[in-house]
Amino acid sequence: xxxxxxxxxxxxxxxxxxxxxxxxxxxxxxxxxxxxxxxxxxxxxxxxxxxxxxxxxxxxxxxxxxxxxxxxxxxxxxxxxxxxxxxxxxxxxxxxxxxxxxxxxxxxxxxxxxxxxxxxxxxxxxxxxxxxxxxxxxxxxxxxxxxxxxxxxxxxxxxxxxxxxxxxxxxxxxxxxxxxxxxxxxxxxxxxxxxxxxxxxxxxxxxxxxxxxxxxxxxxxxxxxxxxxxxxxxxxxxxxxxxxxxxxxxxxxxxxxxxxxxxxxxxxxxxxxxxxxxxxxxxxxxxxxxxxxxxxxxxxxxxxxxxxxxxxxxxxxxxxxxxxxxxxxxxxxxxxxxxxxxxxxxxxxxxxxxxxxxxxxx
Amino acid sequence: xxxxxxxxxxxxxxxxxxxxxxxxxxxxxxxxxxxxxxxxxxxxxxxxxxxxxxxxxxxxxxxxxxxxxxxxxxxxxxxxxxxxxxxxxxxxxxxxxxxxxxxxxxxxxxxxxxxxxxxxxxxxxxxxxxxxxxxxxxxxxxxxxxxxxxxxxxxxxxxxxxxxxxxxxxxxxxxxxxxxxxxxxxxxxxxxxxxxxxxxxxxxxxxxxxxxxxxxxxxxxxxxxxxxxxxxxxxxxxxxxxxxxxxxxxxxxxxxxxxxxxxxxxxxxxxxxxxxxxxxxxxxxxxxxxxxxxxxxxxxxxxxxxxxxxxxxxxxxxxxxxxxxxxxxx
Numbered sequence: 001x002x003x004x005x006x007x008x009x010x011x012x013x014x015x016x017x018x019x020x021x022x023x024x025x026x027x028x029x030x031x032x033x034x035x036x037x038x039x040x041x042x043x044x045x046x047x048x049x050x051x052x053x054x055x056x057x058x059x060x061x062x063x064x065x066x067x068x069x070x071x072x073x074x075x076x077x078x079x080x081x082x083x084x085x086x087x088x089x090x091x092x093x094x095x096x097x098x099x100x101x102x103x104x105x106x107x108x109x110x111x112x113x114x115x116x117x118x119x120x121x122x123x124x125x126x127x128x129x130x131x132x133x134x135x136x137x138x139x140x141x142x143x144x145x146x147x148x149x150x151x152x153x154x155x156x157x158x159x160x161x162x163x164x165x166x167x168x169x170x171x172x173x174x175x176x177x178x179x180x181x182x183x184x185x186x187x188x189x190x191x192x193x194x195x196x197x198x199x200x201x202x203x204x205x206x207x208x209x210x211x212x213x214x215x216x217x218x219x220x221x222x223x224x225x226x227x228x229x230x231x232x233x234x235x236x237x238x239x240x241x242x243x244x245x246x247x248x249x250x251x252x253x254x255x256x257x258x259x260x261x262x263x264x265x266x267x268x269x270x271x272x273x274x275x276x277x278x279x280x281x282x283x284x285x286x287x288x289x290x291x292x293x294x295x296x297x298x299x300x301x302x303x304x305x306x307x308x309x310x311x312x313x314x315x316x317x318x319x320x321x322x323x324x325x326x327x328x329x330x331x332x333x334x335x336x337x338x339x340x341x342x343x344x345x346x347x348x349x350x351x352x353x354x355x356x357x358x359x360x361x362x
Numbered sequence: 363x364x365x366x367x368x369x370x371x372x373x374x375x376x377x378x379x380x381x382x383x384x385x386x387x388x389x390x391x392x393x394x395x396x397x398x399x400x401x402x403x404x405x406x407x408x409x410x411x412x413x414x415x416x417x418x419x420x421x422x423x424x425x426x427x428x429x430x431x432x433x434x435x436x437x438x439x440x441x442x443x444x445x446x447x448x449x450x451x452x453x454x455x456x457x458x459x460x461x462x463x464x465x466x467x468x469x470x471x472x473x474x475x476x477x478x479x480x481x482x483x484x485x486x487x488x489x490x491x492x493x494x495x496x497x498x499x500x501x502x503x504x505x506x507x508x509x510x511x512x513x514x515x516x517x518x519x520x521x522x523x524x525x526x527x528x529x530x531x532x533x534x535x536x537x538x539x540x541x542x543x544x545x546x547x548x549x550x551x552x553x554x555x556x557x558x559x560x561x562x563x564x565x566x567x568x569x570x571x572x573x574x575x576x577x578x579x580x581x582x583x584x585x586x587x588x589x590x591x592x593x594x595x596x597x598x599x600x601x602x603x604x605x606x607x608x609x610x611x612x613x614x615x616x617x618x619x620x621x622x623x624x625x626x627x628x629x630x631x632x633x634x635x636x637x638x639x640x641x642x643x644x645x646x647x648x649x650x651x652x653x654x655x656x657x658x659x660x661x662x663x664x665x666x667x668x669x670x671x672x673x674x675x676x677x678x679x680x681x682x683x684x685x686x687x688x689x690x691x692x
Contacts, residue, residue, distance in 0.1 A: 004609075004613060008673065010673040010674055013673075013674055014674070042678075043672075043678060044672050044674055044676065045672050045674055045675075045676025045677075045678060046674070048676050049674055049675075049676065090616075091616070116540060116542070116615070222674065348616075356681070357681050358678040358679060358681075359678060359679060
């Protein structure tokens with residue numbers, strides 16, 4: 001497949017592995033930020049091919065994983081109300097709330113639709129003027145602009161029967177939170193390529209400078225990831241720290257500016273809870289007052305729902321790189337993709353789910 | 363609703379719409395049950411219900427699928443299909459013209475396989491209580507005395523062969539259902555492979571097992587077999603044939619082609635010594651031109667395991683999904 005196969009070429013990948021081996025003289029701990037990168041690393045077995053000295057930590061960049069339990073509870077509370085069509089991306093449907101998931105209440109009769117774009121939900125609202133259509137807006141700066149555009153259009157059209165339950169999060173604050181923690185072990189980052197496609201990488205320059213840490217904006221295919229690791233290790237070995245861009249085929253320093261403007265117009269930056277990590281300052285994108293009429297939390301009065309995470313889940317420690325999935329006594333026993341206890345098992349891009357799916361029995 | 367009530371309307375539906383299409387001497391006897399003559403040998407008997415949305419899709423329709431699926435189930439046990447049944451559950455208000463098209467498609471597919479649809483049933487459910495049309499078919503076939511094809515025959519060293527590329531039915535339905543247009547529209551692989559299997563059986567090849575890779579795709583089919591046969595199967599990722607459009611659609615939607623449904627693709631387990639002959643036999647048939655070896659039964663394994671060796675030489679395991687594949691956020 002054009003633009004994919006060449007980035008999975010085994011010969012090129014093997015050459016990069018040799019190069020990494022040649023420059024690695026001491027142990028390094030590197031975090032890949034994005035869940036898509038984690039999925040690719042585990043699926044292709046990249047972590048098993050790296051020198052033993054390289055320790056990869058699977059970061060918090062999986063939107064399904066880090067969406068706090070209380071938002072899933074809010075989603076269910078809204079979806080169970082009469083006359084509501086509740087629209088969501090597919091992989092949020094199976095994430096358990098405190099008691100059930102969206103798929104279970106769909107089976108009980110709730111009108112829940114999987115959509116591929118929030119604009120599909122907007123169309124449903126236009127087609128069903130007597131129904132309340134709600135879209136569950138989850139994700140990082142990659143998905144947030146499409147939700148912003150949808151809200152913008154809803155306002156332009158003055159579409160009264162449409163609203164969004166928004167739980168969007170930003171990458172730079174969570175990286176800052178990890179770096180400033182006392183138990184931080186991360187020495188280098190592979191930055192999230194698709195987030196930077198939208199946001200550019202200028203936001204990461206101060207982070208790299210302040211914490212003297214290499215950040216390499218990296219793509220998602222095996223060759224991308226190996227090249228990103230090579231660049232990151234090269235910086236670590238030579239005692240340098242800067243923001244480098246491996247994913248040049250999509251990422252520029254300034255990013256997609258119209259998308260950024262739309263984000264600023266529709267959302268406002270707020271403190272936000274993360275599943276497994278707790279509250280992180282300025283890490284959330286909430287619907288701004290100007291768009292309050294389309295905010296489902298207000299329309300359906302679910303702002304008061306405030307759920308605590310189960311205590312026996314170690315996802316916080318996995319997201320910080322303090323443990324690996326199989327270190328957890330619940331992994332594969334009381335915690336499986338069918339019955340996830342927490343963040344990192346709930347989505348296929350979470351570290352625990354990826355380990356379970358690809359190497360539980362190898 | 364009157365069409366399902368058992369009265370004159372129902373008789374009219376059967377006489378005017380169903381009977382003329384399936385027309386054959388056994389059905390025309392109009393008994394409560396079909397009376398069949400059976401050749402000697404063992405009997406294979408199977409049933410399956412078909413619910414698909416949309417009812418008409420690129421490469422087939424629910425009728426063709428309902429016939430192919432049951433014929434393929436018979437073929438997988440080494441049987442030559444002989445007779446089919448057809449039970450229809452029709453939603454009130456369903457277009458008679460569409461029903462005729464679907465029944466004609468069933469008849470054409472059955473006829474091509476040399477099989478008759480000999481008995482059936484019709485029920486009508488209230489508007490809103492069904493997706494237009496559901497079909498159940500059952501099938502009987504005969505298995506020659508010397509043929510034994512089942513999971514317990516699988517042995518270490520068996521080669522795993524498939525006849526065609528993977529995941530086309532599932533992804534074509536997904537694209538059609540969601541109205542996603544690709545430049546080269548995908549066609550479902552919906553096909554009756556019983557003729558192709560017969561060709562293999564006629565060669566007296568030492569086939570140990572066959573499995574059609576329908577719902578859940580290659581991965582689910584093989585995991586189920588490995589669990590039964592208590593072996594580890596090792597697949598080579600680079601040898602797995604996947605259509606370019608299926609690959610692209612899977613990348614965009616976050617699906618895995620190995621778990622996407624097929625309706626004309628099956629896996630065959632055969633000792634290494636006979637694998638070349640099996641491939642050349644498969645490749646002579648239009649439905650087997652892409653036949654290739656995708657892996658091997660490598661060792662015994664208590665719980666059964668299927669692994670895929672990545673192009674970088676790492677083995678990863680295949681696990682059953684908990685339900686359907688769901689499209690990802692990003």
